[in-house]
Amino acid sequence: ALDKEQMQGLRGIREFLKVRTSYDVLPLSFRLVVLDNNLLIKKSLNILIQNGIVSAPLWDSQKSAFAGLLTSTDYINVIQYYCQFPDEIDQVDQFRLSSLRDIERAIGVLPLETVSVHPMRPLYEACRRMLKTRARRIPLVDYDDETGHEMVVSVITQYRILKFIAVNNEKYTMLLKKTVKEIGLGTYSNLATATMNNSVLDVIHLMVKHNISAVPVVDRDNKVLNVFEAVDVIPCIKGGAYDELSASVGEALCRRAEDFPGIYTCSEDDRLDAIFETIRKSRVHRLIVVDDESRLRGIISLSDILKYVLLFGEEEDDIRGS
Numbered sequence: 001a002l003d004k005e006q007m008q009g010l011r012g013i014r015e016f017l018k019v020r021t022s023y024d025v026l027p028l029s030f031r032l033v034v035l036d037n038n039l040l041i042k043k044s045l046n047i048l049i050q051n052g053i054v055s056a057p058l059w060d061s062q063k064s065a066f067a068g069l070l071t072s073t074d075y076i077n078v079i080q081y082y083c084q085f086p087d088e089i090d091q092v093d094q095f096r097l098s099s100l101r102d103i104e105r106a107i108g109v110l111p112l113e114t115v116s117v118h119p120m121r122p123l124y125e126a127c128r129r130m131l132k133t134r135a136r137r138i139p140l141v142d143y144d145d146e147t148g149h150e151m152v153v154s155v156i157t158q159y160r161i162l163k164f165i166a167v168n169n170e171k172y173t174m175l176l177k178k179t180v181k182e183i184g185l186g187t188y189s190n191l192a193t194a195t196m197n198n199s200v201l202d203v204i205h206l207m208v209k210h211n212i213s214a215v216p217v218v219d220r221d222n223k224v225l226n227v228f229e230a231v232d233v234i235p236c237i238k239g240g241a242y243d244e245l246s247a248s249v250g251e252a253l254c255r256r257a258e259d260f261p262g263i264y265t266c267s268e269d270d271r272l273d274a275i276f277e278t279i280r281k282s283r284v285h286r287l288i289v290v291d292d293e294s295r296l297r298g299i300i301s302l303s304d305i306l307k308y309v310l311l312f313g314e315e316e317d318d319i320r321g322s
Protein backbone atom coordinates (compact mmCIF):
# COMPACT_ATOMS: atom_id res chain seq x y z
CA ALA A 1 0.00 0.00 0.00
CA LEU A 2 2.92 2.26 0.79
CA ASP A 3 4.32 1.58 -2.67
CA LYS A 4 1.01 2.37 -4.28
CA GLU A 5 0.62 5.63 -2.40
CA GLN A 6 4.16 6.64 -3.17
CA MET A 7 3.65 6.09 -6.92
CA GLN A 8 0.35 7.96 -6.75
CA GLY A 9 2.15 10.92 -5.18
CA LEU A 10 4.95 10.85 -7.73
CA ARG A 11 2.50 10.64 -10.63
CA GLY A 12 0.52 13.55 -9.26
CA ILE A 13 3.62 15.70 -9.09
CA ARG A 14 4.70 14.71 -12.61
CA GLU A 15 1.29 15.60 -14.02
CA PHE A 16 1.49 18.93 -12.23
CA LEU A 17 4.90 19.65 -13.79
CA LYS A 18 3.48 18.88 -17.22
CA VAL A 19 0.62 21.36 -16.97
CA ARG A 20 2.64 24.20 -15.47
CA THR A 21 5.20 26.32 -17.30
CA SER A 22 8.54 27.68 -16.16
CA TYR A 23 6.88 31.07 -16.13
CA ASP A 24 4.53 29.87 -13.37
CA VAL A 25 7.47 29.31 -11.05
CA LEU A 26 8.44 32.96 -11.07
CA PRO A 27 7.25 35.17 -8.26
CA LEU A 28 4.94 38.06 -9.18
CA SER A 29 7.74 40.53 -8.95
CA PHE A 30 11.44 39.84 -8.95
CA ARG A 31 14.68 41.49 -9.82
CA LEU A 32 17.22 40.16 -12.26
CA VAL A 33 20.85 41.24 -12.30
CA VAL A 34 22.34 40.75 -15.76
CA LEU A 35 26.06 41.35 -16.24
CA ASP A 36 27.69 42.76 -19.35
CA ASN A 37 30.08 40.25 -20.88
CA ASN A 38 32.67 43.01 -21.11
CA LEU A 39 32.94 43.45 -17.36
CA LEU A 40 36.20 42.52 -15.60
CA ILE A 41 35.85 39.20 -13.80
CA LYS A 42 37.30 40.85 -10.72
CA LYS A 43 34.50 43.43 -10.68
CA SER A 44 31.82 40.82 -11.22
CA LEU A 45 32.70 39.32 -7.84
CA ASN A 46 31.87 42.53 -6.02
CA ILE A 47 28.61 42.92 -7.86
CA LEU A 48 27.47 39.42 -6.95
CA ILE A 49 28.43 39.95 -3.32
CA GLN A 50 26.77 43.36 -3.10
CA ASN A 51 23.58 41.95 -4.54
CA GLY A 52 23.63 38.85 -2.38
CA ILE A 53 23.50 36.53 -5.40
CA VAL A 54 25.75 33.72 -6.62
CA SER A 55 25.00 33.64 -10.30
CA ALA A 56 23.88 35.93 -13.14
CA PRO A 57 23.06 35.75 -16.84
CA LEU A 58 25.62 37.38 -19.13
CA TRP A 59 24.74 39.75 -21.89
CA ASP A 60 26.69 40.45 -25.06
CA SER A 61 25.85 44.07 -25.79
CA GLN A 62 27.56 44.10 -29.18
CA LYS A 63 25.34 41.33 -30.44
CA SER A 64 22.43 42.15 -28.12
CA ALA A 65 22.29 38.52 -27.18
CA PHE A 66 22.27 36.27 -24.15
CA ALA A 67 25.84 35.05 -23.57
CA GLY A 68 25.53 32.30 -20.99
CA LEU A 69 25.24 32.03 -17.26
CA LEU A 70 27.91 33.08 -14.78
CA THR A 71 28.15 30.67 -11.83
CA SER A 72 30.62 29.69 -9.13
CA THR A 73 31.99 27.07 -11.53
CA ASP A 74 33.42 29.91 -13.63
CA TYR A 75 35.31 31.31 -10.65
CA ILE A 76 36.60 27.85 -9.82
CA ASN A 77 37.85 27.65 -13.40
CA VAL A 78 39.66 30.97 -12.98
CA ILE A 79 41.27 29.62 -9.81
CA GLN A 80 42.40 26.49 -11.63
CA TYR A 81 43.84 28.68 -14.35
CA TYR A 82 45.68 30.68 -11.74
CA CYS A 83 47.06 27.46 -10.23
CA GLN A 84 48.23 26.19 -13.61
CA PHE A 85 49.72 29.50 -14.73
CA PRO A 86 50.78 31.24 -11.51
CA ASP A 87 53.04 33.67 -13.38
CA GLU A 88 50.10 35.17 -15.17
CA ILE A 89 48.42 36.72 -12.16
CA ASP A 90 48.57 40.19 -13.72
CA GLN A 91 46.78 38.88 -16.73
CA VAL A 92 44.20 37.07 -14.61
CA ASP A 93 43.36 40.44 -13.11
CA GLN A 94 42.57 41.82 -16.55
CA PHE A 95 40.29 38.99 -17.65
CA ARG A 96 36.79 39.92 -18.64
CA LEU A 97 33.71 37.76 -18.37
CA SER A 98 33.96 37.24 -22.12
CA SER A 99 37.31 35.46 -21.52
CA LEU A 100 35.68 32.68 -19.50
CA ARG A 101 35.42 30.40 -22.53
CA ASP A 102 39.14 30.88 -23.25
CA ILE A 103 39.93 30.02 -19.65
CA GLU A 104 37.95 26.78 -19.96
CA ARG A 105 39.94 25.91 -23.05
CA ALA A 106 43.27 26.77 -21.44
CA ILE A 107 42.68 24.51 -18.43
CA GLY A 108 41.07 21.82 -20.56
CA VAL A 109 37.59 21.62 -19.03
CA LEU A 110 34.55 21.05 -21.13
CA PRO A 111 32.31 24.08 -21.20
CA LEU A 112 29.08 23.53 -19.33
CA GLU A 113 26.30 23.15 -21.79
CA THR A 114 24.27 26.34 -21.82
CA VAL A 115 20.73 25.18 -21.99
CA SER A 116 17.95 27.67 -21.92
CA VAL A 117 14.22 27.15 -22.13
CA HIS A 118 11.34 29.27 -23.27
CA PRO A 119 9.34 30.42 -20.24
CA MET A 120 6.06 29.15 -21.66
CA ARG A 121 7.23 25.58 -22.21
CA PRO A 122 6.11 22.97 -19.67
CA LEU A 123 8.08 22.94 -16.45
CA TYR A 124 8.51 19.20 -16.86
CA GLU A 125 10.70 19.88 -19.87
CA ALA A 126 12.97 22.26 -17.91
CA CYS A 127 13.34 19.60 -15.20
CA ARG A 128 14.25 16.87 -17.67
CA ARG A 129 16.84 19.09 -19.27
CA MET A 130 18.32 19.94 -15.90
CA LEU A 131 18.77 16.28 -15.13
CA LYS A 132 20.15 15.46 -18.53
CA THR A 133 22.74 18.23 -18.66
CA ARG A 134 23.72 18.61 -15.00
CA ALA A 135 22.79 22.27 -15.38
CA ARG A 136 21.76 23.45 -11.93
CA ARG A 137 20.09 26.61 -13.16
CA ILE A 138 18.36 27.28 -16.42
CA PRO A 139 17.87 30.72 -17.91
CA LEU A 140 14.45 31.46 -19.31
CA VAL A 141 15.01 33.10 -22.67
CA ASP A 142 12.24 34.73 -24.65
CA TYR A 143 12.21 36.80 -27.84
CA ASP A 144 11.23 40.41 -27.95
CA ASP A 145 8.78 40.67 -30.86
CA GLU A 146 9.59 44.30 -31.55
CA THR A 147 13.36 44.11 -31.74
CA GLY A 148 13.69 40.43 -32.59
CA HIS A 149 16.32 40.17 -29.85
CA GLU A 150 16.67 37.57 -27.18
CA MET A 151 15.51 38.54 -23.74
CA VAL A 152 16.46 36.85 -20.49
CA VAL A 153 13.35 36.74 -18.34
CA SER A 154 14.74 35.01 -15.29
CA VAL A 155 16.67 31.96 -14.14
CA ILE A 156 15.07 28.94 -12.55
CA THR A 157 16.97 26.76 -10.15
CA GLN A 158 16.40 23.28 -8.77
CA TYR A 159 15.51 24.81 -5.45
CA ARG A 160 12.82 27.03 -7.00
CA ILE A 161 11.28 24.06 -8.79
CA LEU A 162 11.28 21.83 -5.72
CA LYS A 163 9.86 24.63 -3.61
CA PHE A 164 7.16 25.23 -6.22
CA ILE A 165 6.28 21.53 -6.04
CA ALA A 166 6.32 21.60 -2.24
CA VAL A 167 4.07 24.65 -1.96
CA ASN A 168 1.51 23.62 -4.56
CA ASN A 169 1.29 19.86 -4.16
CA GLU A 170 0.85 19.15 -0.51
CA LYS A 171 -1.82 16.60 -1.35
CA TYR A 172 0.74 14.62 -3.34
CA THR A 173 3.88 15.21 -1.32
CA MET A 174 2.06 13.93 1.79
CA LEU A 175 1.72 10.58 0.04
CA LEU A 176 5.50 10.21 -0.12
CA LYS A 177 5.82 8.24 3.09
CA LYS A 178 8.82 6.12 2.27
CA THR A 179 12.03 6.88 4.08
CA VAL A 180 15.26 8.10 2.59
CA LYS A 181 16.73 4.67 3.32
CA GLU A 182 13.88 2.78 1.68
CA ILE A 183 14.14 4.67 -1.58
CA GLY A 184 17.94 4.92 -1.49
CA LEU A 185 17.88 8.69 -1.86
CA GLY A 186 21.32 10.33 -1.98
CA THR A 187 24.94 9.20 -1.93
CA TYR A 188 26.40 7.09 0.88
CA SER A 189 29.74 5.85 -0.33
CA ASN A 190 32.96 7.53 -1.40
CA LEU A 191 31.88 10.78 0.19
CA ALA A 192 34.24 13.67 -0.32
CA THR A 193 34.82 15.42 3.00
CA ALA A 194 37.14 18.06 4.44
CA THR A 195 38.30 19.17 7.86
CA MET A 196 38.41 22.71 9.20
CA ASN A 197 42.18 22.72 8.70
CA ASN A 198 42.18 21.82 5.02
CA SER A 199 42.95 24.75 2.77
CA VAL A 200 40.26 26.25 0.57
CA LEU A 201 42.36 25.23 -2.40
CA ASP A 202 42.35 21.57 -1.26
CA VAL A 203 38.58 21.64 -1.13
CA ILE A 204 38.29 23.31 -4.52
CA HIS A 205 40.43 20.56 -6.05
CA LEU A 206 38.23 17.99 -4.35
CA MET A 207 35.09 19.56 -5.80
CA VAL A 208 36.61 19.64 -9.27
CA LYS A 209 37.78 16.05 -9.03
CA HIS A 210 34.41 14.70 -7.87
CA ASN A 211 32.36 17.09 -9.94
CA ILE A 212 30.34 18.22 -6.93
CA SER A 213 29.50 21.59 -5.45
CA ALA A 214 29.59 20.94 -1.72
CA VAL A 215 31.87 19.15 0.71
CA PRO A 216 30.84 18.36 4.30
CA VAL A 217 33.32 19.56 6.90
CA VAL A 218 33.78 16.94 9.60
CA ASP A 219 35.82 16.52 12.78
CA ARG A 220 38.00 13.58 13.80
CA ASP A 221 34.97 11.51 14.78
CA ASN A 222 33.31 12.19 11.44
CA LYS A 223 30.80 14.51 13.11
CA VAL A 224 29.44 17.12 10.75
CA LEU A 225 30.54 20.65 11.63
CA ASN A 226 29.61 22.51 8.46
CA VAL A 227 29.48 22.30 4.68
CA PHE A 228 31.80 24.12 2.32
CA GLU A 229 29.97 25.05 -0.86
CA ALA A 230 31.28 26.13 -4.24
CA VAL A 231 29.62 29.51 -3.68
CA ASP A 232 31.74 30.02 -0.56
CA VAL A 233 34.64 30.54 -2.94
CA ILE A 234 33.23 33.88 -4.09
CA PRO A 235 33.96 35.93 -0.96
CA CYS A 236 37.39 34.23 -0.72
CA ILE A 237 38.64 35.68 -3.98
CA LYS A 238 36.95 39.06 -3.68
CA GLY A 239 39.25 41.76 -5.01
CA GLY A 240 41.39 39.22 -6.85
CA ALA A 241 43.00 37.85 -3.68
CA TYR A 242 43.88 34.44 -5.14
CA ASP A 243 46.79 33.97 -2.75
CA GLU A 244 44.28 33.83 0.11
CA LEU A 245 43.05 30.48 -1.11
CA SER A 246 45.68 28.87 1.06
CA ALA A 247 43.60 29.96 4.06
CA SER A 248 41.80 27.21 5.95
CA VAL A 249 38.21 26.15 5.45
CA GLY A 250 37.52 27.37 8.98
CA GLU A 251 38.68 30.89 8.12
CA ALA A 252 36.81 30.90 4.84
CA LEU A 253 33.53 29.92 6.46
CA CYS A 254 33.80 32.99 8.68
CA ARG A 255 33.42 35.10 5.54
CA ARG A 256 29.89 33.97 4.93
CA ALA A 257 27.19 36.60 4.77
CA GLU A 258 25.50 37.52 8.05
CA ASP A 259 22.22 36.08 6.87
CA PHE A 260 23.63 32.67 5.91
CA PRO A 261 20.69 30.35 6.58
CA GLY A 262 22.75 27.43 7.90
CA ILE A 263 22.99 23.86 6.75
CA TYR A 264 20.25 21.27 6.82
CA THR A 265 20.54 17.74 8.05
CA CYS A 266 18.23 14.76 8.11
CA SER A 267 18.34 11.12 9.14
CA GLU A 268 18.06 8.04 6.97
CA ASP A 269 14.73 7.32 8.62
CA ASP A 270 13.21 10.62 7.59
CA ARG A 271 10.47 10.37 5.04
CA LEU A 272 10.34 12.18 1.73
CA ASP A 273 7.20 14.05 2.83
CA ALA A 274 9.24 15.56 5.69
CA ILE A 275 11.96 16.60 3.27
CA PHE A 276 9.39 18.40 1.14
CA GLU A 277 8.19 20.06 4.32
CA THR A 278 11.73 21.35 4.91
CA ILE A 279 11.96 22.57 1.32
CA ARG A 280 8.63 24.34 1.69
CA LYS A 281 9.83 26.23 4.75
CA SER A 282 13.51 26.86 4.14
CA ARG A 283 16.02 27.62 1.48
CA VAL A 284 17.69 24.22 1.35
CA HIS A 285 20.58 23.61 -1.03
CA ARG A 286 21.19 20.03 0.01
CA LEU A 287 20.62 17.78 3.01
CA ILE A 288 23.41 16.20 4.96
CA VAL A 289 22.37 12.79 6.26
CA VAL A 290 23.62 12.15 9.79
CA ASP A 291 23.15 9.47 12.46
CA ASP A 292 21.95 10.03 16.03
CA GLU A 293 25.36 11.34 17.01
CA SER A 294 25.64 13.80 14.10
CA ARG A 295 28.11 11.59 12.30
CA LEU A 296 28.11 11.86 8.54
CA ARG A 297 26.18 9.13 6.72
CA GLY A 298 25.46 10.64 3.32
CA ILE A 299 24.41 13.56 1.16
CA ILE A 300 21.16 14.25 -0.60
CA SER A 301 21.55 16.86 -3.32
CA LEU A 302 18.60 18.66 -4.86
CA SER A 303 19.32 16.83 -8.09
CA ASP A 304 18.98 13.51 -6.25
CA ILE A 305 15.51 14.58 -5.14
CA LEU A 306 14.50 15.94 -8.54
CA LYS A 307 15.76 12.79 -10.22
CA TYR A 308 13.75 10.57 -7.91
CA VAL A 309 10.60 12.62 -8.26
CA LEU A 310 10.78 12.73 -12.04
CA LEU A 311 12.26 9.41 -12.98
CA PHE A 312 11.61 6.76 -10.35
CA GLY A 313 9.58 3.94 -11.90
CA GLU A 314 9.94 5.35 -15.41
CA GLU A 315 12.03 3.42 -17.91
CA GLU A 316 15.20 2.25 -16.20
CA ASP A 317 17.36 3.48 -19.06
CA ASP A 318 16.23 6.99 -18.43
CA ILE A 319 17.44 6.92 -14.87
CA ARG A 320 20.85 5.64 -15.77
CA GLY A 321 21.17 7.80 -18.83
CA SER A 322 20.47 11.11 -17.18
Ligand code: ATP
Pocket residue numbers: 136186187189190191192193210211212213214215216285286299300301302303304
Ligand atom coordinates in the same frame (compact mmCIF):
# COMPACT_ATOMS: atom_id res chain seq x y z
P1 ATP B 1 24.15 21.00 -6.54
O1 ATP B 1 23.08 20.17 -7.14
O2 ATP B 1 23.65 21.93 -5.50
O3 ATP B 1 25.10 21.61 -7.52
P2 ATP B 1 26.14 19.00 -6.01
O4 ATP B 1 26.98 19.35 -7.18
O5 ATP B 1 26.81 18.68 -4.73
O6 ATP B 1 25.02 20.03 -5.65
P3 ATP B 1 25.00 17.21 -7.68
O7 ATP B 1 25.81 17.70 -8.79
O8 ATP B 1 23.55 17.16 -7.74
O9 ATP B 1 25.24 17.91 -6.35
O10 ATP B 1 25.58 15.86 -7.15
C1 ATP B 1 25.92 14.83 -7.98
C2 ATP B 1 25.94 13.58 -7.13
O11 ATP B 1 27.03 13.67 -6.21
C3 ATP B 1 24.69 13.44 -6.29
O12 ATP B 1 24.19 12.14 -6.44
C4 ATP B 1 25.15 13.69 -4.86
O13 ATP B 1 24.48 12.89 -3.94
C5 ATP B 1 26.61 13.38 -4.90
N1 ATP B 1 27.40 14.19 -3.99
C6 ATP B 1 27.18 15.47 -3.63
N2 ATP B 1 28.12 15.89 -2.75
C7 ATP B 1 28.98 14.85 -2.56
C8 ATP B 1 30.16 14.64 -1.76
N3 ATP B 1 30.67 15.60 -0.98
N4 ATP B 1 30.76 13.44 -1.82
C9 ATP B 1 30.27 12.46 -2.61
N5 ATP B 1 29.18 12.59 -3.36
C10 ATP B 1 28.52 13.76 -3.36
